[in-house]
Amino acid sequence: MxxxxxxxxxxxxxxxxxxxxxxxxxxxxxxxxxxxxxxxxxxPDAAVLAAGQPIDVNLEAVEPGQAITVTWRGKPYFVRRLTEDEIASASELGEGDMKEFAPIETRLGGEEVKDWVIVSANCTHLGCVPKVIDTKPEGWNCPCHGSVFDMTGRILRGPAATNLPLPPYVFTSATNLVIGTDQA
Ligand code: FES
The missing domain is CATH 1.10.287 (Helix Hairpins)
Structure with missing residues (x-):
């Protein structure tokens, strides 16, 4: 039991x-x-993944003195080809002329491609798209609150405190630019 x-x-x-x-x-x-x-x-779906990928920019049609706007990751970027005069005017600027100093060499394409400037097209004040101007040494004027940047996107005056940022990029040939990576 x-x-x-x-x-x-x-x-x-x-x-x-x-x-x-x-x-x-x-x-x-x-x-x-x-x-x-x-x-x-x-x-993330395929479109989202693709949106973050580097982009190729064909430079063949861009003459010295011209600028184009391209889109990477949904944001605009200026790709600007400077003339010799424009490079010379930017080279004359010193530390006291700008709010955030950056040597001109750090703002241009590189040893082989010194005449190209690739910068964000959103003003570092509140994000408006600056207008391309050519009143050397000024290269961009923001229509929203008057910030003025030089030919390489360095802030000269106005409420913006910092330069137009540089995206990662690399030239894969004399006429092809890749934005979104610095690896060839
Ligand atoms: S957004 Fe460019 S100066 Fe304000």
Missing amino acids: SDTTTTENEELPTRRDFIYVATGMLGVIGAASVAWPFIDQMR
């Missing part, structure tokens, strides 16, 4: 455990099935 009672008592926790485990597993499966659509939604 006592043996039977002992056996049943030993089995009861086992059955209860099974119910607990089974209920717990159902709960986990239920939570996973509810969470999956949300997790699935968080995966």
Whole structure:
């Protein structure tokens, strides 16, 4: 008699455990099935991934003295080819002429491509798109609150405190620019 009672008592926790485990597993499966659509939604689709990729810019049609605007990651960037006079006027500027000093070499394309400037087309004050001007050494004038940048996008005066930022870029040939990476 006592043996039977002992056996049943030993089995009861086992059955209860099974119910607990089974209920717990159902709960986990239920939570996973509810969470999956949300997790699935968080995966970036192909268009989003493509939007972050580097872009190629064909420079063949851009003459000295011209600027074009391209879009990378949904934001505008100026690609500007300077004339020799424009480079010379920017070279004459000193530390006291600008609010954030940066040597001109750091603002131009590089050893082989010194006449190109690639900068963000959003003013560093509140984000307006500055107008291209050519009143050397001024190169951009922001229509919103009057910030003025030099030919290489360095801030000369106005409420903006910093230069137009440079995106990562690399020239893969004399006529092809890639914005979005500095690796050839
Ligand atoms: S947004 Fe350019 S000066 Fe204010």
